[in-house]
Amino acid sequence: MLRKLVKYELKSIYKFFFVLYAIIIAASITFISTIKTSSDALEVLGFSSGLLCMFGMIALSVGLLVFTITRFNRSLLGDEGYLMFTIPTSTHNIIWSKAIAILIFNLLSVFVVVLVMILIAYFIGDLNFRNVDQGFIEVVNMAFKKPGTYLVIVLAIVHILVSIISSTMLIYASISFGQMPAFKKHKNISAIGFFVVFSIVSEYIMTKLGYAGLDAMFSSFNARYYNLLQSVDQTNISQTMNDVIEIATQYSSHFLLSFLGLSLIVLAVEYIITYYILDKKLNLD
Structure with missing residues (x-):
């Protein structure tokens, strides 16, 4: 049932995003093709295409926010809510179907924007992959021989996914909070107030706990690696870089694990609030 609900969510919003993706890609290709020409008319076309591409990216960001709010609000808390909650599935599936659909379009949007940039x-700026410094390539090759590098990459990807879902779930929790019987007369103000307060509190806690954990971690790592850093053979560049990469991956993996753990706790709180209100306190009358 979760898969069917995700498909339903994707079908309900895909046209808007696919049209925007097409506009952004087409505008970027036109911009690349015409901006450096000697023709004044083509230069104007290139400049206009560049503006269209930029505004398309802005519209993409706004669209993601708007659809995150409206799809949750209309399909669960509006007239569609009566139908949605009669479907033979759990509230968990209903919430996650919307979060997964928004996550998919967040990832697609990031991919399109990064590709265009x-x-x-590459075609207009100074980026040239063939002129990359050989020393940099050697360092990258050395890094990818370390298992810790792959751990850092996996942790970074998971952290990005959790952060996107957490941002979405915070919006869901805020909207749900506004539906509580005590706040329903001022549901929009209540939702905004919850969003602001929860954001401030969670950021404060994450900052305090995160940096306290990092201080302890760095102290431990400094004690552990001090002798290694002092004994680095400056004449052996390869061994020096190997040691530095080893230490960097250790630092990075512990850093990401610390903040990933805190992010998962925040996400869990947001989800519990959303689920509890929708499952136990929601009144669509």
Whole structure:
């Protein structure tokens, strides 16, 4: 049932995003093709295409926020809510179907924007992969021989996914909070107030706990690696870089694990609030 609900959510919003993706890609190709021409008319076309591409990216960000709010609000708390909650499935599936659909379009949007920026930088800017410094390539190759590098990459990807879902779930929790019987007369103000307060409190706690944990971690790591850093053979560049990469991956993996753990706790709180209100306190009358 979760898969069917996700498909339903994707079908309800995909047209808007696919049209925007097409506009952004087409505008970027036109911009790349015409901006450096000697023709005044084509230069104007290129400049206009660049503006269209930029505004398309802005519209993409706004669209993601708007659809995150409206799809949750209309399909669960509006007239569609009566139908949605009669479907033979759990509240968990209903919440996650919307969060997963928004996550998919967040990832697609990031991919399109990054792709366009790389193309523009490559064809118009100074980005040239063939002129990458050989020393940099050697360092990268050395890094990817370390298992810790892959752990850092996996942790970074998971942290990004959790952060996107957490941002979405905070919006869901805020909207749900506004539906509580005590706040329903001022549901929009209540939702905004909850969003602001929860954001401030969670950021404060994450900052305090996160940096306290990092201080302890760095102290431990400094004690552990001090002798290694002092004994680095400056004449052996390869061994030096190998040691530095080893230490960097250790630092990075522990850093990401610390903040990933805190992010998961915040996400769990947001989800519990959303689920509890929708499952136990929601009144659509």
